[in-house]
Amino acid sequence: MTCCTTIDVQSIVGQPGTMPDEIRLASRDLGDGTRQTDLSVPGVHCAACIAAVERTLARLPGVERARVNLSTRRVAVAWRTGDGVPPDLIGALRGIGYESHLFALDQDARDPELAGLIKALALAGFCSMNIMMLSLSVWSGADAASRQAFHLISALLALPAVVYSGRVFYASAWSALRHGRTNMDVPISIGVSLAFALSLYDTLHNAPHAYFDAATSLLFFLLIGRTLDHVMRERARSAVAGLARLAPAGATILRDGRPLYIPMSEIEPGSTVLVAAGERVPIDGVVEHGVSELDCSVVSGESAPRKVALDDKVQAGVMNLTGPLTVRATARAEDSFLAEMVRMMAAAEGGRARYRRVADRAAALYSPVVHTMALLSFLGWLYLTGDWHASVTIAIAVLIITCPCALGLAVPIVQVVAARRLFERGIMVKDGTALERMAEIDGVAFDKTGTLTLGRPSLLNAEQIPPSAMGIAFGMTIGSRHPAARAIAEAAARGTNPIMAFDRIEEMPGLGLEASRDGDRYRLGRPEWVLEGRNPENGLAESVSYLTRNGDLLAAFVMEDSVRPDAREAVDDLVRQGLAVEIVSGDRAAVVEGLALKLGVHEVSSGLLPGEKVARVASHEQAHRKILMVGDGLNDAPALAAAHVSMAPATAADIGRNAADFVFLNESLSAVGGALGIARRSRTLIVQNFALAVGYNALAVPVAVLGYVTPLVAAVAMSLSSIIVVANALRLPSIPTGAMSPGPPRRN
Amino acid sequence: MSSMWWLILIGLGMACAGLATFLWSLRNGQYEDLDGAAERVLLEEDPGDKGRTHQER
Numbered sequence: 001m002t003c004c005t006t007i008d009v010q011s012i013v014g015q016p017g018t019m020p021d022e023i024r025l026a027s028r029d030l031g032d033g034t035r036q037t038d039l040s041v042p043g044v045h046c047a048a049c050i051a052a053v054e055r056t057l058a059r060l061p062g063v064e065r066a067r068v069n070l071s072t073r074r075v076a077v078a079w080r081t082g083d084g085v086p087p088d089l090i091g092a093l094r095g096i097g098y099e100s101h102l103f104a105l106d107q108d109a110r111d112p113e114l115a116g117l118i119k120a121l122a123l124a125g126f127c128s129m130n131i132m133m134l135s136l137s138v139w140s141g142a143d144a145a146s147r148q149a150f151h152l153i154s155a156l157l158a159l160p161a162v163v164y165s166g167r168v169f170y171a172s173a174w175s176a177l178r179h180g181r182t183n184m185d186v187p188i189s190i191g192v193s194l195a196f197a198l199s200l201y202d203t204l205h206n207a208p209h210a211y212f213d214a215a216t217s218l219l220f221f222l223l224i225g226r227t228l229d230h231v232m233r234e235r236a237r238s239a240v241a242g243l244a245r246l247a248p249a250g251a252t253i254l255r256d257g258r259p260l261y262i263p264m265s266e267i268e269p270g271s272t273v274l275v276a277a278g279e280r281v282p283i284d285g286v287v288e289h290g291v292s293e294l295d296c297s298v299v300s301g302e303s304a305p306r307k308v309a310l311d312d313k314v315q316a317g318v319m320n321l322t323g324p325l326t327v328r329a330t331a332r333a334e335d336s337f338l339a340e341m342v343r344m345m346a347a348a349e350g351g352r353a354r355y356r357r358v359a360d361r362a363a364a365l366y367s368p369v370v371h372t373m374a375l376l377s378f379l380g381w382l383y384l385t386g387d388w389h390a391s392v393t394i395a396i397a398v399l400i401i402t403c404p405c406a407l408g409l410a411v412p413i414v415q416v417v418a419a420r421r422l423f424e425r426g427i428m429v430k431d432g433t434a435l436e437r438m439a440e441i442d443g444v445a446f447d448k449t450g451t452l453t454l455g456r457p458s459l460l461n462a463e464q465i466p467p468s469a470m471g472i473a474f475g476m477t478i479g480s481r482h483p484a485a486r487a488i489a490e491a492a493a494r495g496t497n498p499i500m501a502f503d504r505i506e507e508m509p510g511l512g513l514e515a516s517r518d519g520d521r522y523r524l525g526r527p528e529w530v531l532e533g534r535n536p537e538n539g540l541a542e543s544v545s546y547l548t549r550n551g552d553l554l555a556a557f558v559m560e561d562s563v564r565p566d567a568r569e570a571v572d573d574l575v576r577q578g579l580a581v582e583i584v585s586g587d588r589a590a591v592v593e594g595l596a597l598k599l600g601v602h603e604v605s606s607g608l609l610p611g612e613k614v615a616r617v618a619s620h621e622q623a624h625r626k627i628l629m630v631g632d633g634l635n636d637a638p639a640l641a642a643a644h645v646s647m648a649p650a651t652a653a654d655i656g657r658n659a660a661d662f663v664f665l666n667e668s669l670s671a672v673g674g675a676l677g678i679a680r681r682s683r684t685l686i687v688q689n690f691a692l693a694v695g696y697n698a699l700a701v702p703v704a705v706l707g708y709v710t711p712l713v714a715a716v717a718m719s720l721s722s723i724i725v726v727a728n729a730l731r732l733p734s735i736p737t738g739a740m741s742p743g744p745p746r747r748n
Numbered sequence: 749m750s751s752m753w754w755l756i757l758i759g760l761g762m763a764c765a766g767l768a769t770f771l772w773s774l775r776n777g778q779y780e781d782l783d784g785a786a787e788r789v790l791l792e793e794d795p796g797d798k799g800r801t802h803q804e805r
Contacts, residue, residue: 047787070784118774126767130760146752153756 021261023086025250026102027079034064034080039089041100042073049098056096060087075100114230120165121223127161128216132715135213139712144206151203154212161216162196165223184363184408187370191399192218198396209393214400214714221722222408229412232419233431251275251282254326264333275325277509278481280317284336285327287312291509292323295483297449297633305483317634321482323509337634341655344610344638357433358686359411366407374398377705390707397709401700401717409722410689413729418682421732426665427675434661436686437645438679440626444574444672445617445639447631448585448592449561451649452599454667455632456483458562459491467495469555473547475500476513476524484545484559485513485524512545523548524557561591563598570669571599577676580625584613586635613639630672632656647672678732685732689725696721 027037044053050068053075057066062081069076077089093100134150142150166189173185192215199210250263254272267273267283275281277292293305296318305321308314314327316336333339378395382388415432422429429435446452462470474492477485478499502515502522512525523530523546530546531553545557574581582603585592592606605616617639620627629636629643632652640646640659648660649667657663664671700717703709773779 047790050784050787051791068784069781070787071781115774119771122767122770122774126763130763133759134756153760 020085020088022250023089023102024084025261025263027086030078032080033084034078035086036076036078037086037089037102039075039077039093039100039102040073041068041075041093041098043098043100044068044070044073044075052096053093053098056092057089060089060092062087063089111234114227114234117168117223117227117230120168121220121227124161124165124216124220124223127157127165128213128220131157131213131216135711135715147208148203148206151199151210151212154210155200155203158196158199158212158216161219162192165219166192168223168226169219182364182367183360184367186363187367187399187402188218188222188408190371191215191396194396195400198392202393209711211396211400211711211714214711214718217715217718218400221718225409225412228416229432232412232416232429267329267333269329269331271329273327273329275320275327277320277322277324280319281314281325281327283316283327283329283333284331285314285329287314287325288328289326290323292325293321293482293509295319295321297455322480322507341610341634341637344614357411358436359407362407362690370399370402373402373701373705380705381707394705394707394709397707397714398701398704400714401704401709402697407690407693409725410693411686413726414682414685414689414732417729417732418678421678422662422675425671425674427671428663428665429675430661430663434645435679435682437626437661438628438676439683441579441628441644441676443580443582443620443625444628444630445582445584445620445643446601447629447633447636447639448583448587448595450632450651451564451630451636452567452583452595452669453561453563455651456562457487457559459487460558460560461556462491462495465555465557469547470495471498472500472522472549472554473524473557475502476505476515476522479505480507480513482507484557487559488524488545488557521550563595564667564669566668566670568599570672571601573670573673574676575600577673584608584616584631584639586610586613586633610635610638614642617642628672628676631660647675681732685729689728692724692728693721696724 023037024035027035030036041053044050050070053068054066057063057075057077060079062079064078064080066075066077068074079087079089081087090100090102131154134154138147138150169185169188169192172183173189176183176186195211195215199212199215203210250261251267252259252261252274253267254260254274259274264282272288273283273285281294287308287310289310291307291309293307294314296306296315308325313330314325316333374395377398378391381391381394385391412432415435418435419429419432449455465473470492473488477489477492480486480489500517502517505513505515507513508525508529511529512523515522515524525545527544527546530548531551545559547554547557571581580603581601583592583596583601583605585604585606586608587606589606592604596602596604608616613636617627617629621642621644626644629640629646630648631637631640631646632649633656636648636652637656637659640648640656645662646660647662647664648656650657650663650665652660652663662671662675664675696717700709703713
């Protein structure tokens with residue numbers, strides 16, 4: 001090691017990854033010393049995986065039970081050890097080939113709102129079906145005495161449904177009315193409660209018709225739509241939450257010369273924080289000891305590693321690549337770069353906040369019409385016949401028949417089907433409005449590093465390097481974590497190069513690798529260091545690593561950030577669909593322009609700070625152009641929040657992923673075109689569904705206004721329109737026309 | 749006539765039992781992992797028991 005630290009950081013902090021302390025912090029106490037830890041294991045997908053994971057974990061000493069949840073791709077482990085140190089759960093899973101990571105406590109699995117919705121749905125279903133059973137006997141001609149008895153039983157059954165299951169709608173309607181707005185729930189609430197009250201009145205006076213069945217089955221159908229809507233959002237949310245967290249839960253600090261693992265929130269400015277190679281820097285600070293290289297791609301969009309030494313500033317979120325570092329914190333966790341980004345995101349909250357859902361816009365048009373119509377038919381009948389009771393009955397029949405049952409299902413059912421289709425292609429959508437907004441875009445802005453590119457270098461000139469040099473380089477790089485070394489090892493592994501074994505390999509932070517064998521000294525890394533003082537002739541824009549033996553050049557490795565497979569096709573596809581494509585990057589102009597040329601993008605801005613990215617996106621919004629932002633870094637998060645709709649790869653920084661409306665899991669950029677295709681297709685289906693629902697109303701309303709709607713007609717009409725709307729939604733194809741199918745990976 | 753009332757009573761009772769069962773299964777976590785339940789059928793033994801069944805045999 002080149003630096004002379006008094007403390008061996010790497011040995012204290014141990015191997016990078018999740019530390020036992022972090023597992024303990026993230027576990028919860030089940031009582032009597034047993035603790036439960038939730039791990040997210042994205043790789044489980046079949047019975048064999050379940051068996052392998054559960055058996056492996058259960059065999060670890062101290063583990064009491066392990067249970068895989070395949071739906072959420074999570075495993076819950078209950079463990080109890082004498083000293084409170086958790087077993088090496090993550091290491092054991094890695095040993096059998098499953099990557100796993102901690103699932104934090106604040107993302108608890110239980111969802112009280114969903115449970116409430118399902119209970120309301122179950123009750124409404126129970127009541128409406130039993131009422132329907134009684135109604136059928138009334139419709140088929142029960143005599144007056146049993147009819148009244150049946151209606152009374154129906155009233156008893158309808159009461160809990162109207163009170164308990166209806167709450168969902170009353171609460172929403174009330175909060176809308178209180179703010180002087182109206183939504184779909186207002187006519188629903190009025191219709192259901194009036195229908196119930198009138199039917200109760202009629203039952204007590206032994207009238208032939210009662211609308212208990214209509215009121216409860218209306219609730220039942222609408223609750224189905226509501227529950228589907230909620231399930232879809234939750235599912236995407238928990239899937240996104242299950243991805244690896246980039247921000248650590250805590251950090252190892254030095255207190256009185258002793259290492260101590262503490263939660264992030266307790267780190268004070270001036271604390272000494274230890275950062276091992278392979279870990280992310282948890283907090284803004286200044287390097288006190290050690291030399292290393294940092295991967296800043298997540299923070300600044302810069303793809304080449306940056307070298308840091310004593311007194312250099314480091315930002316929270318950057319990855320420490322080669323050497324252990326001791327960092328003095330200069331800010332608290334909530335004042336760090338990360339928190340700054342979160343604040344900018346909150347300020348930038350753009351398209352999403354202003355956007356009004358299609359369903360709400362429809363309701364704003366729809367409910368005044370419905371209310372006026374019901375009122376007019378009441379007044380008209382009152383004027384013509386002077387019969388209060390008949391007029392009220394007809395007005396309520398109008399309300400029930402026009403109640404937006406099909407409208408309530410028209411949007412959520414399409415969005416649920418669309419989300420399902422996107423899931424099949426590895427794209428997760430956060431909520432339904434994202435699909436609506438996606439269908440409206442007229443431009444796409446891409447971030448470069450990590451979005452258009454994979455954010456890690458790959459070897460460009462593998463063919464030109466002699467096999468002997470490749471073998472030497474392979475042997476040197478195989479144990480290294482540096483992205484350049486990994487790229488060389490990856491390229492070497494693809495060929496049939498013999499690995500050279502060395503007596504000693506040492507990683508020089510910020511410089512490269514040095515190895516020795518039979519008295520020869522091999523170096524691989526930065527040209528000026530490798531050539532030992534002699535000046536390299538280097539006019540290339542790409543980063544280059546040299547390999548030397550005793551100072552003599554053996555090979556030059558040219559490295560470049562590898563472009564995502566299908567990036568070119570994805571861009572072409574978007575341009576073909578009439579969208580303006582541009583690149584907004586924080587990286588240097590030369591690199592960005594080179595890539596833009598390769599992808600055929602003309603609109604390029606480079607060297608942007610996070611604030612400037614937001615400004616760039618906001619300028620489009622002001623010009624009334626709706627922009628889809630695709631980005632992954634911390635520096636993209638505010639722009640993701642500001643854009644009309646946003647998309648991030650699963651490898652993105654946590655807050656970027658949280659800010660984005662869509663998250664795609666595959667490496668291929670064809671996800672952008674695919675999501676757009678499905679969004680546009682589902683918009684068409686939603687419009688069709690609205691047309692169907694409105695058309696049905698146009699047919700049914702005259703019948704209702706003329707007073708011909710009996711409970712039987714209402715029940716049949718309502719069910720029929722809902723079934724038609726659902727059937728139409730299911731027509732959404734799994735691979736939309738116009739979007740590309742993922743082709744073979746291609747290297748540029 | 750009275751047989752009809754009995755039938756209605758029995759019908760409602762059965763429906764109530766169904767509703768109660770559903771609510772119980774909801775609270776019991778029967779719907780937490782529907783995909784997992786479908787796959788677990790294929791497992792020979794319950795992997796949660798640390799493979800004890802296997803050794804005892």
